[in-house]
């Protein structure tokens with residue numbers, strides 16, 4: 476075990492082969508801890524950062540390798556623990572061609588103010604940003620719950636400096 480892999484992180488669940496958190500079948504990691512406390516949140520059991528159970532990054536990485544599916548980081552909010560998720564995401568990007576989606580209650584504009592959060596953003600392919608707003612809930616939205624949330628194409632956004640949305644037109648690049 477190398478140093479990064481022995482880091483422990485608290486998670487609630489690992490969903491293998493889910494189609495709910497991005498395109499195709501994916502391995503979704505549900506982390507512990509979220510302070511956004513959105514009204515109508517589907518996962519309030521993940522709000523407590525001490526809830527769930529501990530697992531090492533090495534164990535998580537091995538599960539992802541075994542599944543050979545693209546990855547979604549969700550919760551909870553992975554952006555409350557960006558350093559450890561960045562270690563995991565960095566290893567995924569170094570060793571595989573899997574893509575990474577990340578759900579967060581922060582807006583992209585808030586994320587760019589934090590170097591540690593931006594380090595994780597830069598390792599992701601798509602960021603689904605913003606809190607869930609019950610008044611803007613819409614069941615027909617693609618991979619998100621309320622109209623304020625955006626599917627942001629990270630590579631295009633960082634290369635142009637303009638927030639660029641993931642759309643069906645570029646879905647093939649992001650699956």
Ligand code: SF4
Pocket residue numbers: 509510511512513516517518519521550551552579580581605606607
């Ligand atoms: S950001 Fe997500 S996990 Fe956190 S309270 Fe809002 S909907 Fe729930």
